[in-house]
Amino acid sequence: MTEREIAVAVITKTNEKGFGNIVLRQCLGRHKGLSRVQRAFVTELVNGTFRNLIRIDYIIGRFSSVKTNKMKPLILNVLRISVYQLLFMDKVPTSAAINEACELVKKKGFKNLTGFVNGVLRNIDRNINKIPYPNMEKEPVRYLSVMYSYPEDIIKYWLESHTFDEVLALCKENLKTPKVTAAVNTLKISDDELIAKLRDEGSYAAKAKVGRGIIALSKTSDMTESEPFKKGYFHIMDQSSFMSVRILDPKAGEKILDVCAAPGGKSFLAAYMMENRGEIVSRDIYPHKIKLVESGAKRLGIDIIKTENLSGEVFKEEDAEVFDRVLVDAPCSGLGLLKRKPDIKYNKTLDDIKALAEVQRKILEVSQKYVKPGGVLVYSTCTVSPLENEDNVNWFLKNFDFEAWDISDCLPQNIECSTLKDGYINITPFMWGGDGFFVAKFRKR
Numbered sequence: 001m002t003e004r005e006i007a008v009a010v011i012t013k014t015n016e017k018g019f020g021n022i023v024l025r026q027c028l029g030r031h032k033g034l035s036r037v038q039r040a041f042v043t044e045l046v047n048g049t050f051r052n053l054i055r056i057d058y059i060i061g062r063f064s065s066v067k068t069n070k071m072k073p074l075i076l077n078v079l080r081i082s083v084y085q086l087l088f089m090d091k092v093p094t095s096a097a098i099n100e101a102c103e104l105v106k107k108k109g110f111k112n113l114t115g116f117v118n119g120v121l122r123n124i125d126r127n128i129n130k131i132p133y134p135n136m137e138k139e140p141v142r143y144l145s146v147m148y149s150y151p152e153d154i155i156k157y158w159l160e161s162h163t164f165d166e167v168l169a170l171c172k173e174n175l176k177t178p179k180v181t182a183a184v185n186t187l188k189i190s191d192d193e194l195i196a197k198l199r200d201e202g203s204y205a206a207k208a209k210v211g212r213g214i215i216a217l218s219k220t221s222d223m224t225e226s227e228p229f230k231k232g233y234f235h236i237m238d239q240s241s242f243m244s245v246r247i248l249d250p251k252a253g254e255k256i257l258d259v260c261a262a263p264g265g266k267s268f269l270a271a272y273m274m275e276n277r278g279e280i281v282s283r284d285i286y287p288h289k290i291k292l293v294e295s296g297a298k299r300l301g302i303d304i305i306k307t308e309n310l311s312g313e314v315f316k317e318e319d320a321e322v323f324d325r326v327l328v329d330a331p332c333s334g335l336g337l338l339k340r341k342p343d344i345k346y347n348k349t350l351d352d353i354k355a356l357a358e359v360q361r362k363i364l365e366v367s368q369k370y371v372k373p374g375g376v377l378v379y380s381t382c383t384v385s386p387l388e389n390e391d392n393v394n395w396f397l398k399n400f401d402f403e404a405w406d407i408s409d410c411l412p413q414n415i416e417c418s419t420l421k422d423g424y425i426n427i428t429p430f431m432w433g434g435d436g437f438f439v440a441k442f443r444k445r
Helices: 003-017 020-030 036-051 053-063 073-088 094-107 111-127 140-148 152-159 164-173 191-200 239-248 265-273 287-300 342-347 350-370 390-399
Strands: 180-184 204-207 214-218 234-236 255-258 279-284 305-309 323-329 371-381 402-404 424-427 437-444
Touching: 003 020, 003 036, 003 073, 003 094, 020 036, 036 053, 036 073, 036 342, 053 073, 053 111, 053 140, 073 094, 073 111, 094 111, 140 152, 140 164, 152 164, 152 350, 180 191, 180 239, 180 265, 191 204, 191 214, 234 265, 239 265, 239 323, 239 371, 239 424, 239 437, 255 265, 265 279, 265 287, 265 305, 265 323, 279 287, 287 305, 323 350, 350 371, 350 390, 371 390, 390 402, 390 437
Parallel strands: 255 279, 255 323, 279 305, 323 371
Antiparallel strands: 180 214, 180 234, 204 214, 371 437, 402 437, 424 437
16 A cells, blocks of 8 residues: 555544544554655654644635535545645645545546546645635634634634633644653663663654653654663653653652553653652553553563552542542543644534543542542643633532642743642643643642
8 A cells, every 4th residue: 555545544444433543553553564754654644634634624625516525535535635735745746646646546446536636636736825714803713713623612612711812822733743752761771871772773862841751752753663662761751741740749659549540651650750669559441451551561660550440430448548649640532632633623522521521520539539638639631621620620629628739849940830839730732842731739638
């Protein structure tokens, strides 16, 4: 299969089943012969198309006699990746984008539609700088929806709690390619030693913005194939997620509970910070995800993690008030992950968000019972959503015997945020180029 053929297959399957990042990883895994450049091209086509899908469909709709919802999925997805190339990939010649699209349509048994595909794409190419978009002043919601490819309901939801300029900045940031960062396994190696080893392999590695224990990577392909990864010197972890464990602040010898642990990154980082002394109980509702935690801990040389297959909504009575610190990284709408999982935004409704907020409250209600008097609970989500974040903090403080904990000392000194003394932070995607994240810290009275 060609790179474009693989990209179309991933997009088509994602639209049917969801989980675009998983589909992409599995598909690339089946095509071992692809070079690093080819794999990067497929990834760019898939993620770039999803990041800009509403805008791309808007453009196709203006130049096609057939509505997009009436097209065969394969034809529509061939047009989508081709428009993405025409609009955003300057290094791809126009002739290559259009000719390869026609060849792919022919190869897939739709020879009679090659003329249609060719005509639509050539018409778009001729008029690409003259496309009339919605007016920002007259139709602000539609403008943001079309130009930055968000469903209008999400734009309206964000505008309830943010200014137009704030939402615009958020939309723009989420169109960027995500940065890759790795948590350093300080049980085995230092930051500087790991940076040197990765550079020796040809990857670019440098210190990350949020301080020690995490490094920034680029010019990478599959880091799981690198020798430092195989030797357990690091695990991939976003800077924002990293900060949630820094805010938890686990200490050597303590007993920690990670309520929704899989795939294990936060438990692993907690073990590094605890010098592999104490106990971490890592729970998850899915048995196959528990295995990911166990295999990761083994690779990293961590032996203080104990896994349990248990839902966060189910209370384990014998564990009442036995944990020094409890981390609740709750299931959420994922609207902070749109750089790396751009397809998420097309599958979330306001009803979904409200339902998730209720699930989060059930998990918090159970989890607070595990905290020792004087102990700590940290609540985090990977979303930009007041219903799931600030509203849940206010509900929690109102209903349980906890107080907010000042987190000023847990964050890099250059971070300015007015809510740190109130015990929480909204980590925006443009704060240090990572995921959007929310973290709140409470102490049991």
